[in-house]
Amino acid sequence: MSIIKSKIRTIPDYPKPGILFRDITSLLLDPEGLTLSVGMFVNRYQNQGITKVAGIEARGFIFGAALAFQLGVGFVPIRKKGKLPGETVSQEYVLEYGTDHIEIHKDAIQAGDKILIMDDLVATGGTLAAAILLVQKLQGTVHEAAVLVDLPDLGGAEKIKKELGVDVYSICEFEGH
Numbered sequence: 001m002s003i004i005k006s007k008i009r010t011i012p013d014y015p016k017p018g019i020l021f022r023d024i025t026s027l028l029l030d031p032e033g034l035t036l037s038v039g040m041f042v043n044r045y046q047n048q049g050i051t052k053v054a055g056i057e058a059r060g061f062i063f064g065a066a067l068a069f070q071l072g073v074g075f076v077p078i079r080k081k082g083k084l085p086g087e088t089v090s091q092e093y094v095l096e097y098g099t100d101h102i103e104i105h106k107d108a109i110q111a112g113d114k115i116l117i118m119d120d121l122v123a124t125g126g127t128l129a130a131a132i133l134l135v136q137k138l139q140g141t142v143h144e145a146a147v148l149v150d151l152p153d154l155g156g157a158e159k160i161k162k163e164l165g166v167d168v169y170s171i172c173e174f175e176g177h
Contacts, residue, residue, distance in 0.1 A: 004040075005172040007033035008149065020176050022149050024059060024120050038063065040171055041118075041146060042070045050143055051113045052076050056102070056131050057083070059120035063148065067118065076108045076115070078131050089137050093130035102127065104134045111139035121149040122168055125156025132164050142166050149174060 007027040014021040027033040041063060054076040055064025061077060068075035081090060081101035088103040109115060115135045122128050122145070132142050142164075150157050150170035157168035 038066045041067045056119040060118045064118035091130040091134045093126040109138040109140040113140040115140045117145040122147045122156040123151045123154045125159045
């Protein structure tokens with residue numbers, strides 16, 4: 001949606017030269033943009049039988065918690081390794097220069113839960129793919145993954161669909177890196 005896209009600023013050469021960083025904090029500051037964004041997610045996912053929304057740290061928490069509230073379902077935080085206090089399940093994923101891990105509480109998802117995974121952006125898809133694998137490890141069913149921004153030139157959404165069979169819904173796309 002062009003209104004939402006227009007409220008996301010681009011910061012060139014961040015975090016390194018050649019990168020165009022899509023900064024959603026400008027959207028979060030805008031009441032109209034934030035309301036429209038959450039409303040679009042609610043309209044898409046209401047009456048879909050979602051039992052929980054899982055949000056990826058940290059910006060996935062913003063939209064995920066708001067959506068879970070609007071849908072009347074629970075919210076599951078997916079965090080970086082060592083940040084959750086209870087017993088966890090971990091998933092490694094590949095970064096540009098190495099690997100990292102995300103975790104979820106072992107008791108956060110039960111077999112048969114229908115999960116929507118939320119993040120702010122999909123680029124190469126590594127974090128989102130790891131979140132999908134975490135939900136599946138706990139025998140939850142991933143209904144879909146949802147993001148505010150897709151960077152299609154980096155191929156993450158396409159890779160997730162091809163390799164994991166999960167659709168990635170995005171409100172807007174930005175070309176380039």
